[in-house]
Amino acid sequence: MPHSSTQEITDIILKAANKARQEIKPGQEKSFTNPVKWPIDCLVGPGLEGAIACESEIGYVNGSSGELIYRGYNVFDLCAYSNFEEVSYLLIHGHLPTAVQFKKFKKDLVSYRFVPKTIRTLMSFPVEEMNSMAALRLGSNLLRREFSYVDQRTYRPDYPPISSDEDSIPMETRPMGEKHAIYEFNNGKITQRNNKFSELNSPSGLKSCYQLISGVAAVAAAVSRMRQGHLPIEADPELSHAANLLYMLTGRKPTAVEERIMDVALILHADHGMNASTFATMVVASTLSDLYFAVGSGIAALNGPLHGGANEQVLHMLEKIGSVNNVKDWYQKARSRKDKIMGFGHRVYKAYDPRARVLGPLAKYLVEKSENKRSLELFNVATELEKKVVDTLGVEKKIFPNVDFYSGIVYSCMGIPADLFTPIFAVSRVSGWTSRVLEYLKNNRIFRPRAVYVGQFDLDYVPLNKRKGEKSDKK
Ligand code: CMC
Secondary structure (H helix, E strand, O other): OOOHHHHHHHHHHHHHHHHHHHHOOOOOOHHHOOOOOOOOOOOOEHHHEOOOOOOOOOEEEEOOOOEEEEOOEEHHHHHHHOOHHHHHHHHHHOOOOOHHHHHHHHHHHHHOOOOHHHHHHHOOOOHHHOOHHHHHHHHHHHHHHHHOOHHHHOOEEOOOOOOOOHHHOHHHOOOOOOOOOOOOOOOOOEEOOOOOOOHHHOOOOHHHHHHHHHHHHHHHHHHHHHHOOOOOOOOOOOOOHHHHHHHHHHOOOOOHHHHHHHHHHHHHHOOEOEOHHHHHHHHHHHOOOOHHHHHHHHHHHHOOOOOOOHHHHHHHHHHHHOOHHHHHHHHHHHHHOOOOOOOEOOOOOOOOOHHHHHHHHHHHHHHHHOOOHHHHHHHHHHHHHHHHHHHHHHHHHOOOEOOHHHHHHHHHHOOOOHHHHHHHHHHHHHHHHHHHHHHHHOOOOOOOOOOOOOOOOOOOOOOHHHOOOOOOOOO
16 A cells, blocks of 8 residues: 555645545636637736646646646645656656556656766855755756757867866967967867767657756755755665655655655645746747756746745744744734735635645644754744734635745755755756646747837937936836
8 A cells, every 4th residue: 555654644635635625616717727729818917817828738726726636636636645756757748657657767767866977067166155046057957968968969179178187278379369269169170079869868858857857856955965065965776756855965864754745745846837937947948948948947937935935935934923922913014014925825826725735734743743842833833824814815815825835844844954945846846847848849839928018119319429417217
């Protein structure tokens, strides 16, 4: 029986699922589930609210009922019975794998956990001074070099490579003042250095999805280690994706419960419709750039505090509030300033986010087990704040906790530092990003919306020396 050693976690998920099923009114929103006949009419708000960008069979966010579906399966069932590797296979391939397919898939993923070139190169950067998402983005670019031959495939000059040995740098033989810059390559003499390029290592193929799913996790763990002044830890091929992530982060093999909770968190974050980072990924891919560039853009978009960056901000906010007794005053002040409360609200959900329905009880389970009394205090602050927000903004504007509200408490109880919360979101979302890109590329059309020009026309150009009067700069 799957997950038999972590039945208590399964029970928590099933209880959350039952509660959701009792509370929500089932039924799909026709405008987001009926097949599309292009071109279509739809009501579009600022920030492309309501815009339909494409059709997809990958996942569905039912914003009115608060349901999340991956390829036809409810996310609650996937959390209760599946695991991150199987969910990734499902998202990419469109169906649950057979035992043989799953064994092969897991073997592939394990083989791509080992990214020594990427990690070694990353170590030459001041990762400890970089924002962890910036380091992750850099790492995703280095993975491109490690896994695909695309960089090596490009034409390189027939010129001795610049090595770290100072004497071999061509500055010695090309004194200053010469026509060419010292590192300018002579385009006349070019040779193709590597012909190994094939569909297999196409930077927009299936293999690249697998490589990115494993590689981004390995990079995130290495980045976290380096930022804490430790050396990265080599992956363990015997462990599941979730357990290996925790192992590479901490150097300690996780307990079955820790592994399971990380696995559930990864499942919950794997895909979520046309969110900002998925859209960014797809826009880049639609130009026929490649998956590595596309995932780099996804990481960049996810970093913002209105999106994946909210999970880290939530923890800082709870720490700032400090104690349950301060919640009322803090919330009143935040409301009077019209501050956005981190971890609440969503463009699509006008109901309780199903991911928060699972992460909230998991956070409770962990803080009650934890010896760290501070985490229990923060959890109590969170639940008190949730009550206040739901009773006010929930009633007025349908604002409820989102996925980011409880995930940080879950991660901190597992010893994960706050600056890694958003990278972990990315580790999981790579499955959604890459599956959606693969699906879209089958019928690709470059994304190219328009802006309405509201500027001026017919201005006469005035030369610089004739311009008079200070005009304030437009912002
Ligand atoms: N706290 C207080 N008021 C809010 C909040 C919030 N968290 N979210 C929305 N509102 C209000 C907002 O002020 C506006 O009020 P009014 O109509 O009176 O001006 C109304 O609700 C609509 O808000 P909006 O900003 O137009 O909504 P949006 O769809 O553009 O933004 C959002 C969605 C998620 C960016 C926003 O709710 C927000 O900033 N939340 C806080 C950050 C956060 O938790 N982000 C994680 C999102 S879920 C995970 C993910 O996908 O990344």
